[in-house]
Amino acid sequence: MTSVTEKKWWHNAVVYQIYPRSFMDTNGDGVGDLAGIIEKLDYLQTLGINVIWLSPVFRSPMDDNGYDISDYQDIAAEFGTLAEMEQLIAEAARRDIRILMDLVVNHTSDEHPWFIEARKSKDNPYRDYYVWRSPAADGGPPNDYRSHFGGSGWEYDEATQEYYLHQFTRRQPDLNWENPKVQQEVHQMMNWWLDKGIGGFRMDVIDLIGKEVDKQIMANGANLHPLLQQMNRATFGQRDVLTVGETWSATPEIARLYSDPAREELSMVFQFEHIIQTWDAKLGKWRSKPFELLTFKSVIDKWQTGLAECGWNSLFWNNHDLPRAVSKFGDPDRYRIESAKLLATVLHGLKGTPYIYQGEEIGMTNVRFDNIEAYRDVESHNRYQEFLASGVSHEEMMAGIYANGRDNARTPVQWNDQPNAGFTRGEPWIGVNANYHEINVAAALHDPDSIFYHYQRLIQLRKEHDILVYGDYQMLLADHPQLFAYQRTLGDRWLLVIGNFSGDPLELDLPEGLQHLSGECLSANYAPRDGWQEKLAMQPWEAFMLMLRRP
Template sequence: MNKQWWHDAVVYQIYPRSFCDANGDGIGDLAGIIGKLDYLQKLGIDLIWLSPVYKSPMDDNGYDIADYQDIAAEFGTLAEIERLIAEAAKRDIRILMDLVVNHTSDEHPWFLAAKSSPNSPYRDYYIWRKPQADGSPPDDQRSFFGGSAWEFDEASGEYFFHLFSKRQPDLNWENPAVQQEVHQMMNWWLDKGIGGFRMDVIDLIGKQVDDKILTNGPRLHPLLQEMHRASFGPRNVLTVGETWSATPQIARMYSDPAREELSMVFQFEHVTQTWDPEHGKWKPRPFDLVEFKRIIAKWQTELADSGWNSLFWNNHDLPRAVSKYGDPGRFRVESAKMLATALHCLKGTPYIYQGEEIGMTNVRFDSIDDYQDIESLNFYRERTDAGVPHVDMMEGIYANGRDNARTPMQWDDSFNAGFSDGTPWLKLNPNYRQVNAEAALADPDSIFFHYQRLISLRKESEVMVYGDYQQLLEEHPQVFAYQRRLGEQRLLVLNNFSAQPVELDLPTELTGIEGQGLIGNYSLRHRLDERVSLAPYESFVMAFS
């Protein structure tokens, strides 16, 4: 495998609105991020994935872009993002920009022009279709945020297509002018010295609307190869696509270097495993460790020789890792460390979502009025109107609503957790008095320092980066165990995913071995006996050869 600089890198995702507010308007901003770069350097990360900061009416918190080459006034200015790129570089940190090009905002000048007249040269930047004979939408396709994917435009008597909110019209990627505009815009950012792109719902850009083919359309991979050629290909940057529809085989198409597409993609099979097959995220089903291990093992082995995995438990759209996979109560610290170890010892590039490094948890607000997320609000309205009881919808939102990840970052135990001097745009999680960065930095045994240690291990240990993956104890209902192997080097990683202590009988080839304990959330282990006892959520890593 050809080595790449991002193979041993760790990415930290910032959701700017919720990270740090420097000017007291209740909204996190670029100046706030710059002020926290020393904190991130201390953690040891190599890249920041910055969720969108572009000019936007904020219908979907910036995933609705009105100008790709300007910054939203509430976040700062172009001069400030240049300062962020430069200040980060001083600390060996690169910035990944969020590339949202499946759609724009309805306030983007392209869309304003497109809407102004069917004869506009920009009309064909978007997807317009005539109504059916009775005036109804062209077909029954649905938006991911609820309702029809078609919105009627009075002036022209046509519908435009939008897979997300009606204020996020989809771009027409069949139009070469759209492709060129995007490539130019990407180059403009690359020229500023960014470290690459995270590509929002990139699996949708090859869509064939008339055939109702949305993901993995026939033009998807050719479009990415063209993008590679015309923009980032020669720049040696990291590109990661968000691809809910990827199978391992498709992920290899994106990330096999010989195909010249992307560095890696995010796949979500381990995430959707806890969603109801019919009703989706709003009707969660219990976590099943054996199934989860099967999914992880499949991705680890299928991308072993070509392609590369992205490793993550959570992001700005998903519940907090410790709430979903661990114990946000009594064993919060133990389980957060265990989850970190389980993730960072896999093969791939790990992504940490802001607050994960201090074990932030999901939130439960009583009233729907305390929620801000457009997806949760749309579905709450749609489903309660259809008769689903309030309490049932709230259970779905508590488990999987996107605001779980978006409550303000908890910096200290002072007013507003040190996030803002004003009124935060979204309420805080009340546990900030115990769970905050200041407390973590004061405790050498904190979750923060556990992450710091894992990140530095990745820089020291070749087997952690390049070793192959071997699943152990496949059917065990509580323990996630695996081995990494490179030449003579071995890493054994044992994780108790439960609050119950476990007595383990290890395979005979592992009993009696001696090695070096690298990390543990209770203690280090340097030798294995025939029986291994694991405390609640205990995990440890041992190196041997």
């Protein structure tokens, strides 16, 4: 029996993330824009999604591609105008699609008026909107805190002779959330957007706003959850919207604090434990470890069971910061289509709200540019220089960028086989993946057996079968090194999901309880199957969902 006490519209929703810079360009400047998103709303309606998570489109100098905001209540000129943003909200609503804005409030741009004022003098009214500290005794930074993007997390301000904190680039100064005025300003801005009819917020690195700077406790600080509860009361708590927090530091126990409805914080969080399983202990994502299904399954299982009684899971393989799903977890060379469909099947059968990243629905892959100069991501460039200086070779750093660099997700959406994949008639801001002649939306829409239509079917299934939304989850065959199998149960209904995470066929003697089963095949990436006897035979990267009849 489901533990969800109150059903929400976002429980059976599927969210589609758009990285606007790379989605669709209509004016030929090489940068995707709001008009391009409006133009493709019918495509997204055909796919069947309910929500668009829109990466930041606010005014920004684009030091970190929009995650450095200089005006929360205006739109960056390269994306369009505030009027076009309002048009997008309205046009999406006409298609029963809600817009999720990206809330970036751990930090601002150094061009935000607050920071421009703050650095004028130590007694400026906006000074305490940010985190400032005096130099250490030797004149250096206050402590040895390192930025997530490399180098010191402190930047010296010559005019006032103090350092300000930046957890990301030096042009992204951290806001001081201990200041009630910062809280009030952010809440006012959030309500301004909510009043425009948006469907909620994706909250960028929200686990960092409760930081205890002098203790170097940056994530999950003591004041984090009180701040979120206060935000809930002041803004979205009484509105029927979706809120999802980006929380790299979350455990299932912490995630329950965020998403237990009784605590009145967020709808759900993004956790990344399944993502970092392939990261090296020393160099992190810049040196990959082999993918191990047993470890991966145990992480998914931990989160499915950990949030079963309260809270809610977000389900995703990739986003704007991560490599392409089929390149990371599938087989992009030999079984791209089959493994992309498997990944979709296994993810959309789990309990939680699925997220699709643009291009995932056609099986877009990682990119391999010839040289570091072709990459645009500030993190990749900073880490490349830092690690080379420490003795890591150029070849090893490029291998890390090829595997996990953020630009893998940021090459333009491949709409057709025309120049620049139909993304722009100008020069694209970043190179297009060379495989766009074979992998593109136009080809997918003309192929009834494409990855696109597989996703479309899975999205529809969540609307037709509440067992996929509210059914209890249980892992099966937990020790099998190739199979990812689990069941969902709701009342007298029983759904089985099985995927072969391997390029090898297999035949398995099934244990009691999984023998002599039959039912209705809801989804399959090979020929549909209606059951089996004592043995289960599976093709490379085969996956299916079977609604079972009790024996």
